[in-house]
Amino acid sequence: MDPIYLDHAATSPIDPQVLEIMIDTYKKVIGNPESIHSFGRQARKVVDDARHEIAKSIGARSREIVFTSGGTEGDNMAIIGAARARQALGKHIITTDVEHHAVFRACEYLASCGFSIDYLHVDASGRISLEELEEKLREDTILVSVMYGNNEVGTLQPIREIAHLLADHQALFHTDAVQAFGTVDMDVKDTPIDLLSMSGHKINGPKGIGFLYVRDSVSLAPITHGGDQERKRRAGTHNVPAIAGLGEAVALVRANLTDRINTCLKLRRIMLDDLTAEGANFQVNGNPEHFLPQVLNLYFPGVAIESLLTRLDLEGVAASSGSACTAGSVEPSHVLSAMFGSDAPETRSSLRLSFGVENTEDEIHRAAQILAKTVRALSTTGKAGEIK
Ligand SMILES: Cc1ncc(COP(=O)(O)O)c(C=O)c1O
Missing domain, CATH: 3.90.1150.10 (Aspartate Aminotransferase, domain 1)
Incomplete structure (x- = not known):
């Protein structure tokens, strides 16, 4: 058996259609999207098309999508990047007791740098309470990070309510949507989320690739230093075949x-x-x-x-x-x-x-x-x- x-x-296993596109891209697209010659332009088009597809899937604009190596990097980039960029406004961050380690440990790192972290409790079903969030919110809160859906028990958090509660506050709202992306319809126009991270390998896409949605008005301090890729938000040569595969995996999720x-x-x-x-x-x-x-x-x-x-x-x-x-x-x-x-x-x-x-x-x-x-x-x- x-x-x-x-x-x-x-x-999750890779969708055959995604794999086919990746292999085809590996074979046919050899350029670096940063190069100005025709090979570079061909690779740039692959990256642009995937970015467009991904942006459409969550109601975002193409320039609001940053390619990452997956959920862990997206979470770190959002949390550490936002904290560093906004520390003049305050050093208080709120997250929850049930986050993935990618969020937890990024917050622990920030605590070691002098930020103060408050953790929201959950009830026996794994949900946070908006009342506790309201109580813990301070004038100097600069970031609230609450996962969309939990990876262990599957509980969904009241994302829409949190986003609206924070709409008039200086705090940015980050959600780790790594588990929720393939089975929840999400739209960052309807729901004012500032930062949203996802990962390809949870949706029958490639491993080692994902994206972070960064609302246009939000600036992040980069956590990697090097080239000017991704509008200076994420240095490093693009993984073009993986990006092509991610675009296809997201398109398949959207269609199905x-x-x-x-x-x-x-x-x-x-x-x-x-x-x-x-x-x-x-x-x-x-x-x-x-x-x-x-x-x-x-x-x-x-x-x-x-x-x-x-x-x-x-x-x-x-x-x-x-x-x-x-x-x-x-x-x-x-x-x-x-x-x-x-x-x-x-x-x-x-x-x-x-x-x-x-x-x-x-x-x-x-x-x-x-x-x-x-x-x-x-x-x-x-x-x-x-x-x-
Ligand atoms: C909720 C959540 N966040 C983040 C991650 C990390 O994602 P990645 O494996 O793409 O780094 C995972 C992976 O299990 C996850 O379940």
Whole structure:
């Protein structure tokens, strides 16, 4: 039996159409877009066309799109770049307890440089409260960074409300849209977002490429120093084939957004129905109303997550948890800790399944059976006793 890949939030397989365009670009477009000769102009056109396609997809202007190496660089560029450019206006930044490390660690770095960081708490469903944001907002707040949708539990944040709340404040609004981009319709004209980061490899696009949307009126201090590429916002020779692939992947998302959403919702429903029919004991982590369709985080009471993941892997099902294995020990997920408390059993017994458009219904039926069987086995072999 072929293994079943249910870890699309980690990374997703490349769409064949995207790959074809990349290979074609590698073969036919050899110039550097900064060169003025015909080879350079040909490469420049590829970059311009992709930029145009990407800008259209979020209601932005082409010049507001900066190509990056992915989500991590986009987050760092937005947060560190905005903080450095705006420190004369204040040194206070607000973010949340459930951000990806790309945001967390950029904020920690800024704290070490003398910025003051406030973290918004989340409720048990993973949502922040606008009231807490209002309370924490200060005159010297220069940046608020709240992720669009969470990578571990899929909870969507009230992005539109946050953007409107900040509209009359000096603070810029950055959102990490790395997980949300392929299954949420977003428009920076409707929703006044100043900075939005995304990554190609989460949407069946190329790895090592992404973009940061930077509202026209916003200036960032560059975090890399070198050439004048990307209107002096991101130095370094363009990765033209990857940019061509990203443009195509974004165009495909745009053309098929409703289908992408409905496919993931259907796969999610099948998984939940099958687990219920199999009599599995589980709870869904995350917000029941505001969630990313492709992410399903499940708590299996009394089941040790490391054993579950290992056994699933042996049975051919690739899933994940929010835990990070460091030097042989498993660190509980900071997201689940923020939602339930650091000692809560959910932090040690929760599994993340993340679906993709190439998953078939048959795969999900099979995966649900394997999962239910494995959970049953682990609950009865005494492994459950390992978790308190
Ligand atoms: C929410 C979120 N932000 C940022 C990143 C980092 O993106 P990249 O892998 O493209 O650097 C990820 C990747 O898992 C993510 O899930």
